[in-house]
Amino acid sequence: xxxxxxxxxxxxxxxxxxxxxxxxxxxxxxxxxxxxxxxxxxxxxxxxxxxxxxxxxxxxxxxxxxxxxxxxxxxxxxxxxxxxxxxxxxxxxxxxxxxxxxxxxxxxxxxxxxxxxxxxxxxxxxxxxxxxxxxxxxxxxxxxxxxxxxxxxxxxxxxxxxxxxxxxxxxxxxxxxxxxxxxxxxxxxxxxxxxxxxxxxxxxxxxxxxxxxxxxxxxxxxxxxxxxxxxxxxxxxxxxxxxxxxxxxxxxxxxxxxxxxxxxxxxxxxxxxxxxxxxxxxxxxxxxxxxxxxxxxxxxxxxxxxxxxxxxxxxxxxxxxxxxxxxxxxxxxxxxxxxxxxxxxxxxxxxxxxxxxxxxxxxxxxxxxxxxxxxxxxxxxxxxxxxxxxxxxxxxxxxxxxxxxxxxxxxxxxxxxxxxxxxxxxxxxxxxxxxxxxxxxxxxxxxxxxxxxxxxxxxxxxxxxxxxx
Amino acid sequence: xxxxxxxxxxxxxxxxxxxxxxxxxxxxxxxxxxxxxxxxxxxxxxxxxxxxxxxxxxxxxxxxxxxxxxxxxxxxxxxxxxxxxxxxxxxxxxxxxxxxxxxxxxxxxxxxxxxxxxxxxxxxxxxxxxxxxxxxxxxxxxxxxxxxxxxxxxxxxxxxxxxxxxxxxxxxxxxxxxxxxxxxxxxxxxxxxxxxxxxxxxxxxxxxxxxxxxxxxxxxxxxxxxxxxxxxxxxxxxxxxxxxxxxxxxxxxxxxxxxxxxxxxxxxxxxxxxxxxxxxxx
Numbered sequence: 001x002x003x004x005x006x007x008x009x010x011x012x013x014x015x016x017x018x019x020x021x022x023x024x025x026x027x028x029x030x031x032x033x034x035x036x037x038x039x040x041x042x043x044x045x046x047x048x049x050x051x052x053x054x055x056x057x058x059x060x061x062x063x064x065x066x067x068x069x070x071x072x073x074x075x076x077x078x079x080x081x082x083x084x085x086x087x088x089x090x091x092x093x094x095x096x097x098x099x100x101x102x103x104x105x106x107x108x109x110x111x112x113x114x115x116x117x118x119x120x121x122x123x124x125x126x127x128x129x130x131x132x133x134x135x136x137x138x139x140x141x142x143x144x145x146x147x148x149x150x151x152x153x154x155x156x157x158x159x160x161x162x163x164x165x166x167x168x169x170x171x172x173x174x175x176x177x178x179x180x181x182x183x184x185x186x187x188x189x190x191x192x193x194x195x196x197x198x199x200x201x202x203x204x205x206x207x208x209x210x211x212x213x214x215x216x217x218x219x220x221x222x223x224x225x226x227x228x229x230x231x232x233x234x235x236x237x238x239x240x241x242x243x244x245x246x247x248x249x250x251x252x253x254x255x256x257x258x259x260x261x262x263x264x265x266x267x268x269x270x271x272x273x274x275x276x277x278x279x280x281x282x283x284x285x286x287x288x289x290x291x292x293x294x295x296x297x298x299x300x301x302x303x304x305x306x307x308x309x310x311x312x313x314x315x316x317x318x319x320x321x322x323x324x325x326x327x328x329x330x331x332x333x334x335x336x337x338x339x340x341x342x343x344x345x346x347x348x349x350x351x352x353x354x355x356x357x358x359x360x361x362x363x364x365x366x367x368x369x370x371x372x373x374x375x376x377x378x379x380x381x382x383x384x385x386x387x388x389x390x391x392x393x394x395x396x397x398x399x400x401x402x403x404x405x406x407x408x409x410x411x412x413x414x415x416x417x418x419x420x421x422x423x424x425x426x427x428x429x430x431x432x433x434x435x436x437x438x439x440x441x442x443x444x445x446x447x448x449x450x451x452x453x454x455x456x457x458x459x460x461x462x463x464x465x466x467x468x469x
Numbered sequence: 470x471x472x473x474x475x476x477x478x479x480x481x482x483x484x485x486x487x488x489x490x491x492x493x494x495x496x497x498x499x500x501x502x503x504x505x506x507x508x509x510x511x512x513x514x515x516x517x518x519x520x521x522x523x524x525x526x527x528x529x530x531x532x533x534x535x536x537x538x539x540x541x542x543x544x545x546x547x548x549x550x551x552x553x554x555x556x557x558x559x560x561x562x563x564x565x566x567x568x569x570x571x572x573x574x575x576x577x578x579x580x581x582x583x584x585x586x587x588x589x590x591x592x593x594x595x596x597x598x599x600x601x602x603x604x605x606x607x608x609x610x611x612x613x614x615x616x617x618x619x620x621x622x623x624x625x626x627x628x629x630x631x632x633x634x635x636x637x638x639x640x641x642x643x644x645x646x647x648x649x650x651x652x653x654x655x656x657x658x659x660x661x662x663x664x665x666x667x668x669x670x671x672x673x674x675x676x677x678x679x680x681x682x683x684x685x686x687x688x689x690x691x692x693x694x695x696x697x698x699x700x701x702x703x704x705x706x707x708x709x710x711x712x713x714x715x716x717x718x719x720x721x722x723x724x725x726x727x728x729x730x731x732x733x734x735x736x737x738x739x740x741x742x743x744x745x746x747x748x749x750x751x
Contacts, residue, residue, distance in 0.1 A: 033617035
């Protein structure tokens with residue numbers, strides 16, 4: 001080491017003669033200042049009872065939005081210096097009672113090579129897979145917000161890499177199956193790339209508010225997320241691991257039936273000036289997500305950073321007014337006078353934040369908290385309806401969220417006043433995901449490969465969906 | 470409710486207003502690479518993440534919705550990103566035009582003030598940058614980005630104590646590539662090379678949405694390794710940067726420095742020719 005340093009000093013003296021400023025366009029330092037932070041960005045959370053695992057809670061939590069399958073050369077990895085979480089509130093106070101922590105470690109097989117992978121990768125430990133990620137899962141139990149116990153329930157589990165293409169990864173299907181791992185204490189886990197199960201038509205708005213067909217209730221929309229991938233963590237644990245009394249649920253009216261679920265990401269603070277000690281501070285939450293579209297549509301732009309660092313138990317004081325008096329309803333009425341209720345929207349508060357009494361409310365005095373509430377006593381529905389509870393299918397959103405639930409159409413109708421009897425036939429014209437979901441764990445469809453990448457998809461037209469689906 | 474033709478239009482508008490909110494979020498937070506355009510599969514899927522594609526997409530959005538100030542600020546950001554990638558200062562002029570138009574339309578929009586601050590930094594008008602950063606912060610106190618503009622301006626004006634305090638707030642609120650990279654620089658200025666290296670490794674691990682941003686922090690990591698005298702580690706960092714963003718001048722200049730330090734002057738000169746000829750300011 002000493003010898004190396006001496007050599008380096010000499011080398012630096014030589015190299016110093018070549019005066020090269022390393023910034024483009026100007027001579028001072030301009031670090032990027034973007035708000036985008038994909039590796040920490042929770043995009044969606046799903047919580048449901050799978051037909052093949054009716055005694056378990058299944059959670060799909062996604063990170064890294066808009067992964068272009070062909071987005072090499074480095075593709076997409078979890079941040080090995082972040083902590084990823086799936087949180088469960090089983091007492092209704094908006095605080096975590098059980099938390100699953102996912103910590104990743106990156107292993108580069110050949111540090112002299114920058115390639116992500118070379119032909120042909122046949123296993124998750126294959127040396128041709130140059131960048132490998134492994135993770136551990138820790139189950140933490142909290143009481144009144146205080147950590148009571150923690151146990152590592154999986155260790156050194158391989159992450160399923162990005163699907164690059166058939167030459168590099170000839171059998172991606174079997175490669176991905178190697179990523180399914182059993183948990184100590186029961187259940188399964190998967191982490192890695194998947195097809196983004198979210199579906200929505202965003203393009204409609206930019207052509208001078210041009211609905212493709214009708215009011216978006218007859219198909220014909222364009223799925224702007226079709227063909228994009230995400231990084232998923234899929235967790236399936238026995239009900240008894242997440243309920244308040246640590247037993248399984250006897251039925252929909254059992255006292256332990258409902259739990260609230262959300263995902264979050266933490267990174268470490270740093271001490272700016274350390275006197276040479278290189279100080280690292282405590283962990284801080286940089287992103288979170290419970291119900292779909294809350295951060296997207298309800299929280300104003302200027303509060304999004306704050307929303308991402310605050311916890312659900314403080315949602316009433318921080319954001320209650322934005323839910324009770326949604327800006328969107330006001331905008332609708334100011335522009336078009338459609339009679340969407342503007343104030344005192346306790347119907348939205350109940351559906352998303354406090355829970356629907358008798359279905360998704362936890363206990364008698366639940367906190368106003370953005371957690372995705374699921375009643376574990378409701379059996380899986382063999383023929384699900386994409387409108388979920390709105391169509392009388394009580395196993396779907398906002399009772400948990402299945403992969404196929406059409407949360408954009410549901411939310412449009414709820415903001416329009418559906419739960420107050422003001423039923424409007426709204427939608428975005430996209431009704432389903434581009435890829436069919438799997439019938440077994442990890443349920444989310446396989447990612448499109450970079451080689452076969454094809455982005456966006458048109459929804460076929462169909463007869464109008466009525467105001468009451 | 471009975472649907473007549475009149476309220477059918479109204480309903481479409483309701484849904485559209487909702488989707489507009491969603492789409493704006495998509496552009497801002499979900500980093501939607503290219504929205505809009507004709508129906509059907511994108512003909513060039515490999516391009517959708519590029520800054521050029523983003524510029525084209527935002528330009529067409531602004532043509533469709535000239536009152537959408539949020540898109541102006543994003544377009545200015547994309548122009549400023551383009552300078553980072555190419556060194557072509559002509560994009561400053563374009564960013565200035567877009568920001569001036571946005572500022573006329575919405576003088577109290579924090580994102581526009583942040584854009585004006587970033588532009589002022591790029592043009593070395595650090596006092597103006599500080600004022601814009603403070604203005605942006607005053608207009609949206611919970612938004613973290615203005616802190617970055619304020620920190621950079623304070624550093625360049627030599628106000629290191631103030632810069633460290635602002636940056637501590639920034640990294641406490643939002644540890645990510647932007648704040649970690651700035652912590653590294655402040656530590657380096659304080660002579661804490663090991664601390665600077667650790668913070669820059671955090672920045673690289675966090676990553677970002679723009680390949681250039683990732684290549685930038687990898688190149689700076691290479692500089693720090695080089696300063697410490699670890700030529701092998703410096704070479705790996707520069708190499709990763711060049712791999713992440715092919716043709717990236719700071720990475721190639723770094724590789725040339727490593728070559729020179731190892732006494733391989735021929736390859737160093739060849740590399741530097743490749744850097745200097747397309748980009749003389751580097």
